[in-house]
Amino acid sequence: MADESIAPIFDSLDTASSRPVRTPKTAELVALRLRRMIVDGQLADGDRLPHEAELMEHFSVSRPTLREAVRVLESERLVEVRRGSRSGARVCVPGPEIVARPVSLLLELSGATVADVLVAREALEPHAARLLALTGSDAEFDELERMVDEDIPASYAADTLSAGSAAFHLRLVQMCGNATLALLAGMMHEIFERHVEAVTAEKNRRDHERYESNFLLLIRSCRRLIKLLRARDADAAYDHWQQHMTVSRGSLLLGHESTQVRDVLD
Template identity: 50%
Template sequence: MALPEPGIRRGPSAPSDGVRPPKTGELVARRLRRRIVEGSLSEGDYLPTEAALMEHFGVSRPTLREAFRVLESEGLIELRRGSRTGARVTVPGPEAIARPAALLLQLGKADLADVYRARSAIEPPAARLLALSGDDERYAALEEELELARAAVSDYERFAVVSAHFHLRLVELSGNQTLALMAGMVHEIILRQTQVSVRAHEATGAHGDYPRALRAYAKLVTLVRAGDGPAAERFWHRHLQVADELVLRGREATSVIDVLE
């Protein structure tokens, strides 16, 4: 593995302007982080030994370990303590953002209506982007999600999971990574609340809205496959308005913490 550019050298102290200059360990972490992001270090690669990195960067062992702690807290490396293999590169998935985001929503006393409004702002533009992509592989992937939903429509617990995943995959397949990240942040909350709604309907024997949801998924797939971005966006916006009202009825003010606990 090629080592990053050598030498962490601190220049003369700048006049204080209220901004703390980065510590040397943070600078080392920054260099290694850049290599991971750019792909010079890939998932599963092991970093060189501590001795090699200390010599390469011209830093002490405590400074290097401080850099490791920074990268470990970001989910970019895995430290195998007591092992001779050292630090291994890992690539965090959306869950790395979803967990702290859910915590922030809880701390901010967010309610379900807030979360579902966010979803309604994310998914319709994603439907438009997907339709306009002209990518047959993405279209086929959304059709696969539709088939999974069809297979689960009579299994209400399973349908809750598949339905939430259909919404998430719609955004992921749009090709916009920022929208996908945002959708991933609220996915767990949406999934939990969908499960609650399904169980409540199952207890009362009211299952009519699940086939209706399935028909909406099928129509969206048709619009996406036709490449009609504006129509896909409009239709999905209307669908979410109706679906969210059903799911949230009487629970709009429910706090996120009550859903996730």
């Protein structure tokens, strides 16, 4: 009876979907085990993988199979292998940069504009501010305040305001406790920083007084956000940062409405 009930399902499968399921290679299974050890924290960033002999014995595999597994992890940028070194492979826990480049390339190929990126950031950061107001620690608020007191003014003094401003925006999202938001923010970080660098340099050349005024407005806005975060006023933090992002987008896009991502990254 059971065979009769499932027979129509198999009859309806096309030729491609009815092909035998591929059995993973032994090297892929070893790579899977090692990858899981990295994800679970059993192997931390900077740790050396055990010597080949130990791994071969542990997994009951040959040296070529083990080396193929390590190459899989190396291609994923989870380990770094220094050729000719006797120290073996070192674990490298990647950050958002591992996907930032491919995503940037896809944005370039799709003809995405900087406006697209700024609108996407505007959808992320106010939510991050709300989460941070609810879950952030005093130490995290202190770090943001230090960035406003030291890092952003230092970058302004060095005519690299974009670096300090972009770092504050990124750190805000990284602190909110949502790994997905932090990853998305990290993916857009370089595009945002490069565009801000080009725009602020242009504004500084044209009208230094307005450039300085914008810097002071940025500082006041960041201080206002931190005050709301410390007060645990999640709704007000969201509203304030949404307004900040909207005003910032208008300023950064003025005269650059059609600038494409590829123009920024070239």
